[in-house]
Amino acid sequence: MWNPYSPFIQTERQSSLFNITKELSNKVGKRATLTDHYGKFLDDNLRDLKDYNYQSLSLPKALGGENLSLYEFVLLQEKLAEGDASVALSIGWHLGIVMELRDEGLWDEETFNWIGKEIHHNKKIINRAATEPATGSPTRGGIPETTAVRDKTGYILNGRKTFTTMANVLDYYIVSAKMNDLNEVGWFLVENGQNGVKIEETWDSLGMRGTASDDLILSDVHVPHNRLVEHKTPPRKGKVPKGWLLHIPACYLGIAIAARNEAVEFAKNYQPNSLNTTISEVAHIKEKIGKMDLAILNAQYFLFGVADKWDNNPENRTDLGPDLAAVKTIATNNANEVVDLAMRIVGGRSLAKSSNLERHYRDVRAGLHNPPMDDSVLHTLASRAIND
Structure with a gap:
C-alpha cells in the first residue's frame, strides 16, 4: 500500500x-x-x-x-x-x-x-485554559471574565473555562485571567487538586470525544505571586505567529489517511456478485480513490513545506502567519473531503456504529471549528494581497 x-x-x-x-x-x-x-x-x-x-x-x-x-x-x-x-x-x-x-x-x-x-x-x-462561554475562542480577541484579584501573598482566581482539553488528567492548567491590579490579562499556573479547582464534565461533543474537553471551574483559588507566569504587554511589531498550531491540521490529515486506507482496503477486497472483479476496478471507485490521494498530497506538501520554511528560515517567521493559517484551512477542508469520499466508496455500511469510518466522519468535522476559522484565514490572505 x-x-x-x-x-x-x-x-x-x-x-x-x-x-x-x-x-x-x-x-x-x-x-x-x-x-x-x-x-x-x-x-x-x-x-x-x-x-x-x-x-x-x-x-x-x-x-x-x-x-x-x-x-x-x-x-x-x-x-x-x-x-x-x-x-x-x-x-x-x-x-x-x-x-x-x-x-x-x-x-x-x-x-x-x-x-x-x-x-x-x-x-x-499541561495545557492552557483560555476559552470561556462569553468570550468564545481567544483567537477572536475576547477579554477573559475570569478574574485575578491580588492579595498580600498572591492572587485569588475565580471563573469558568470551557473546552479544557484533557481537563481531568492534566497536572497543570495555564489559566488566563483579567488582573485587577494591572488591568491586563495574566496567565497563572494552577495545579490540579488545589483547593477551589473543580472539573465539571460538560463534554458532549459529536466528534473528538476522547479529548474530554470539559469545563474548569475556579472558586477562590489562591496562587502565589510566582505562579503569575505571563502577562500581556502591548503588541510587538512583527510579532512571531504560532507555528506550533500546525499540529491541528496534522491531526486532521491523520484522520483522512486512516479513512483513505480503510476505503482502499475495502475496495480491493469487496466483490459483489454482480461483478467479476472487486470494486477497485470500477471506474467511479478509481476516480474517488484518486481524488482522495490528490487531496491528501495537496495538503501534505503544503503542511510540510511551510513547516520546513519555519524551521530553516527563522528570520522570516514573522511573515509566515498567513501561510500557517492557510495550511489549516486547506488541510481540514481536504480531510473532510477525503472522509466523505471514503464513505462513498464503502457505501451505507460506513454509517454503522461499528464502522471506523463513522467515527472518522464525526471526528474530522471538529477540525472546521479549531482555530483559525476559515473566514479569518480568508480575511488574512486578502489583507496581505491588498496591502502588498
Whole structure:
C-alpha cells in the first residue's frame, strides 16, 4: 500500500521518531472505539504516552527532551492521529505549548526549567485554559471574565473555562485571567487538586470525544505571586505567529489517511456478485480513490513545506502567519473531503456504529471549528494581497 509518509521522512532521526510514534499509534488505535464510546481520555492511553516519553519530545535536550522541530512535530502528530485523533490532538496541545515556551521565552528561565523537569522526570501534562462561554475562542480577541484579584501573598482566581482539553488528567492548567491590579490579562499556573479547582464534565461533543474537553471551574483559588507566569504587554511589531498550531491540521490529515486506507482496503477486497472483479476496478471507485490521494498530497506538501520554511528560515517567521493559517484551512477542508469520499466508496455500511469510518466522519468535522476559522484565514490572505 502507498505510504503517505515516505516522501516526508528525510533523516534517520525522523525515521526513528516516526517508528516509535507508529508503535504508539497502533496501541492507542486499538482503544479508539472505547475512547469514543466513553468520551474520556483513557488512563491506558495516558500511560502509553508517558511510557514512550512522548510528553517530553518538545523539551530541550538539556531537560530530557528531543528539542522537536516543527517539521518533526507535525510528522509525528499526523501518524499518531491515524491511530486515534483525539489522543493526538490532546497531547498536541501539551507538546505545542512546551514548544512555544521553549522558543519564545515566555517564562523566566527558572520557572521553565522547573516545569521542564516536572514534565520529563515526573511525567506531568499541561495545557492552557483560555476559552470561556462569553468570550468564545481567544483567537477572536475576547477579554477573559475570569478574574485575578491580588492579595498580600498572591492572587485569588475565580471563573469558568470551557473546552479544557484533557481537563481531568492534566497536572497543570495555564489559566488566563483579567488582573485587577494591572488591568491586563495574566496567565497563572494552577495545579490540579488545589483547593477551589473543580472539573465539571460538560463534554458532549459529536466528534473528538476522547479529548474530554470539559469545563474548569475556579472558586477562590489562591496562587502565589510566582505562579503569575505571563502577562500581556502591548503588541510587538512583527510579532512571531504560532507555528506550533500546525499540529491541528496534522491531526486532521491523520484522520483522512486512516479513512483513505480503510476505503482502499475495502475496495480491493469487496466483490459483489454482480461483478467479476472487486470494486477497485470500477471506474467511479478509481476516480474517488484518486481524488482522495490528490487531496491528501495537496495538503501534505503544503503542511510540510511551510513547516520546513519555519524551521530553516527563522528570520522570516514573522511573515509566515498567513501561510500557517492557510495550511489549516486547506488541510481540514481536504480531510473532510477525503472522509466523505471514503464513505462513498464503502457505501451505507460506513454509517454503522461499528464502522471506523463513522467515527472518522464525526471526528474530522471538529477540525472546521479549531482555530483559525476559515473566514479569518480568508480575511488574512486578502489583507496581505491588498496591502502588498
